[in-house]
Amino acid sequence: MAQVHLRDVVKKYGPLEVVHSINLDIADGEFVVLVGPSGCGKSTTLRMVAGLEGISGGQVKIGGRVVNDLPPRERNISMVFQNYALYPHMTVRENLGFSLKIAKQSQADIDKAVDEAAEILSLTPLMDRKPGALSGGQRQRVAMGRAIVRHPEVFLFDEPLSNLDAKLRTQMRVEIKKLHQKLKSTIIYVTHDQIEAMTLADRIVIMRDGHIEQVGTPLDVFENPVNTFVGTFIGSPPMNLLSGTVKGSSIEFEDGTLLPVPPGYEIADGQAVTFGVRADNIMPVGHALPRGEHMAEVEMAVDLTEPLGTETLLFATLAGTEVQAKMLNPRPVQSGERMTFQIMLDKCHLFDAETGATLRK
Amino acid sequence: MNRLKLPPWLVLLLPAIIILSAVVLIPLVLSLYSSFTSYRLTRPDSIFNWVGFFNYEKALTDVKFWAAFGRTVLLLTVALNLEMLFGLGLALMVSKVTQGQRLLRTMMMFPMMFSPILVGFQFKFIFNDNVGLVNNALQSLGITDQAIPWLVDGHLAMFSIIFAEIWTATSVFGILILAGLYAIPRDPLEAAKVDGCTAWQSFRYVTLPFLMPFIYIAMAIRSLDVARAYDIVQIMTNGGPARRTELLWTLIGRTGYVDARMGYANAMGYISIFLAIFFTIYFFKKLTQSRKELGMGA
Missing domain, CATH: 2.40.50.140 (Nucleic acid-binding proteins)
Known part of the structure; x- marks a missing residue:
């Protein structure tokens, strides 16, 4: 488990700056949700932490180590993507065990970790299916399983529920929260849905146009919005x-x-x-x-x-x-x-x- | 008046039936029939001389036929695999190009725009032992002072033909694989990065399985092409020297039109078709299988 620190993090695409000098400290085991309207830079920020986007300025630290120039595989993170990003040609079991296989772990260790993850996410009956034969919710669970088998220091979730229907979304929200309580790991979670943010987060980070507007507990940002944007964005119906x-x-x-x-x-x-x-x-x-x-x-x-x-x-x-x-x-x-x-x-x-x-x- | 009443479905299909029988069915039946006769172009009445399976027996026991058959399989295997590798490499490199990619893609297609006959002539010149570019270059660079008989030595001639084949057709693989690369979703590749894959592992475990259907489509198309290879070989070596580059269709062409033994040529042709059919079925099976692996189609 690890803390994550963002120091003056900037992202530029050519001359266009999309994330402006962001500072954020995330404690060990904390569930932090980055929320904001589309285009606010929340996914970009997450992808910089993951190592899928280069960091144009500032510093990202995971577990006290500056990771700016490390490839994703050396950052000890795992990520759940919006579109699940499962490997379509592999069975659920192979999908879950893939990262361990790449890390050259023994088959016995892989099986143990995979079975454990499958147990947590009730995937056991689906192990020999391919992603094409799974429903959206099941795929999402496989994607989460793939993230947890590695016991990473930090979990990154990039809008994991936005492709699910409303009912399933509510259900998966509960599962993610349970998962966090069970694993007690650091989670950074990106969403544009303020209800997801309110229900899941220990702390919410509200972003707009590449800036952080407010950081606080769900109740704090609800009760004490620092500006009209936060006031209207958090809470339904809007203020x-x-x-x-x-x-x-x-x-x-x-x-x-x-x-x-x-x-x-x-x-x-x-x-x-x-x-x-x-x-x-x-x-x-x-x-x-x-x-x-x-x-x-x-x-x-x-x-x-x-x-x-x-x-x-x-x-x-x-x-x-x-x-x-x-x-x-x-x-x-x-x-x-x-x-x-x-x-x-x-x-x-x-x-x-x-x-x-x-x-x- | 009692007009003949055809059922509507037959009337509607009739134009198609007439055209298909004119261009496909009649030639097919006629050639199949003639393969059971001793038909010679120089003696038209011999088409009625039924000889049963004689032509087929003759072909199947003919060393020359099997040598040509083996050579065609060899050409197929070597050319197809090399084209696939080069095409894959080409596609991977082109897909990384950020500026002028469209121009590069167009340029990639240039070899396909030339008639194989012209390509044959071009390579016949390039590999000519006296005035050819290759020998000229090798000699100028001081690598050799010999005139290497590219098209005269049996092995070298086969190599030269394969070289020409690869030059013309690598872009078929290149273009199709490039299309495959564009179709790969970004997410699984990113997931692979996060899962700890190196660039090679991402390619091996994620990119390649996605590309396999495209590779097999290219293979199926090209296997038909190469199995009927005729023009380039005919121009470059004419099946020589001493039949050492004789392929199925140069042999069949020679038997049918030079020796005028059309019945025998047709029999060989029918046997050869099986080769093409075999490869096509093989690659289509592979294609279906690889699509199924990706969870596409049934």
Whole structure:
């Protein structure tokens, strides 16, 4: 097992810089998820750690050793690819044992390691099949098995679940988490799916345009987003953002609606701000679960509803902006119906209108 | 009026049936029939002289025929394997080229654009013992002062023919294998890198199995080509010297058109076809097998 350190890591393709001086320290046994929209450089970063992409600048250390110039095979890592990347001409058993065979281990050792991995991932009945005869979920398990037989110091996962259907994805998510608890190894996991990131990670690294925006535990990045990007990217539905101006202890929105400044913010009069509130914190009166002490009430007309069973998502307009609100213990709501909503101010955020950065001190 | 009513499927197939019988069926039946006669081109009425299996017995007991047969198999084996190796090497190198690859691919095809007859003439000149390029170069470089009889010595003549064959056809393998290289998914190769493979091991365990179907397709196409080799040999050595480069089809051509013994030539032709069929079936079996290994097709 090993720590991974990224020091000022840069990736350039010709004159184009796609990863800008990234710093990240990953502890031994930690499950770190790199998440971000496509093109944010998360896969490139992972591939630099794997050794599949050259490192244009900075340093990557695995287990205290600088690996910049080492080929993948000398980095003691293993990787699970998005498209499984199984060897189609080999059986499951051969796929699992391939890396050990290349490492010239004895057949007895290979069999032992392969059987053990097969046991962990319940692949035993499939050992003599070829990848072509496996379902997507089974292939993904073989790909994971291939990664674990080698007992590497670091596991790298590159969007391993994105080719699976929703149900299987949920199932495999649990399996990956169990696997991590069993193996207690360092894992770097790349995904564009914030739910995967939230559910799997010890720590989430949110990336955008080749920069790290925020690093923190899932709850931390959810509760305390450092900017509007993180606020809208993490959490579903995305955080509602409303533009306004601070007037004394209130925020005035474009149409004149006033809301109190959330507690914990001290902001100069007249500053342009973006007010952020999640759907969970704006609920119709009588269908809410109040959180925190500070409340505000607004009246809005509901445009659209999305019943989800235990709750209903309400789409309404506040100060000219569409906001999403949640209704607990839902009752049928007519389109156009006016309702009074509670806003839990303790859970609301203020960001700088220009930079999008949080204004929390 | 009672018009003949043909079933619609027959009417629709009739044009195809007529064309196929004109260009395939009738010549095929006629040549098969004539192989059981003592048909000589110079005596047309001999086509009715039924001799049964005489021509076949004669061919199967003829040393010259078996020598030509063996030589053709030898040419097939050596030329095909070398072409495959060179083509593979060529394709691997071209696939690494980042700039001007399109131009290189076009240039690779040049040898295929020449008529084999012209290639034969070209190599006949190149290997000529008096004025040929090869001897000239060897002598100028001081490697030898002899005039090496490239096309006169039996072994050297066979070598020269194989050389010409390889020159014309390596690009067939090159192009097909290159297509195979483009079709290889990137992921398994990266997985192999992470799994600890060296460049050679990646090639041996991942790239090559992916390429095998393409190699066998090229083999199947080329085995048909080489099994009917005629033109290059005819021009370069005319089967000589003293029949030492005689291949099946130069022998058959000579028997049929020079000696005018068409019945006998046809009998030999039918035996030879089996050689081509054997290689084709063999390579197609290999092709199916290698595709199955990759989990492609049934």
